[in-house]
Amino acid sequence: MKQHKLNKQAGASMVEIVVTIIIIAIGLLGVASLQANTMRYLKVANQRTEATVAAYDLSERMRANGQGVKNSVTGAASYTYTTAYATTVSSLPAMPSCAVSTCTPAEVAAMDINEWLRGLSNRLTDGAGYIVPVAPVGYDVIVMWKEANLTIVDPSCPAGVPPAPGIGVRCFTVRFTP
Template sequence: MKPNYSGHFKKQTGVSMIEILVLVIIMSIGLLGIAGLQVAGVRQTTNSGMQTQAMLLADDLIARIRANREAIVGSGSLVASMANYGKKNGVAFPTAAEAACSTSSGCTPAQMATTDLFNWSQLVQNSLPVNAARLSNDTYICLDSDTTDATVCDGLGSTLVVQIGWNETSSTDSSNNIQRYQMIFEP
């Protein structure tokens, strides 16, 4: 006698191959999302570190300017000249320090300013991803009479603006994004 199987299906136990395939696809998408978040987190941490480094470099230059006030401030405690510490957009930093500043006889405030700018530009190049063009075009020190308007560095007033620019290389493409940090102060 043959058993009658009509109407009596055995209940399935275990997991089918299709269910496993769907599970693998969903897990893969989730893991790719987590990996993307990790990459974005690392990039933001790097950018934050560069921003902090730029802030410290700007603060270092401000300390140098304040230590050599004679090179910038006149008799009335106002900025008399930006000839010593000023650096316009598109102009290169000094290419060498003044030799007199390394001797026991010392140097003039103007020579000290040149040495400060040279040494500081070397610090910027060693601390941030900066090429010569970026250092020349996006890093400047200037006077601005109104820091709230669109005109930066009008050459008037007593407020100094220090801007540092550097290259941020994206991990997703080969283009360079320019990052900038700007500090405003009264000497």
């Protein structure tokens, strides 16, 4: 009688195929998670960039209105805005009016602040800001926006006066020295 030799395996078994599919699936899930995190961090980076641009925009407006940085009559700071974050987000202040050629430095300051706040609300998610005089060096320009996954009070936000904006709000501060 003739004996049959067992043939060696010539292809992949079903177990090997299933293991390969599982490994590929785990890898694809990892890539998808990486993509989602990249998009989230990209949005956060974009918001920070917009905050930086906005803070320097106001600083340049202040520098251009040198006489308006301090009111020439009262000596008080013309560039001051410390209205609570929630109030600013819910309703922006009314736009001041003056004829462009006859605006006083204080009126230009009021228009600059208003345009800056409107720009913040357009550029950032629930964007708002504070402008706080810091004697004797200048001003702190604080840009604030709502960050989706932030569940704490940002330690870089001001405490006291002006009021702290609360949980989930990110702050960026630039000190402007005229």
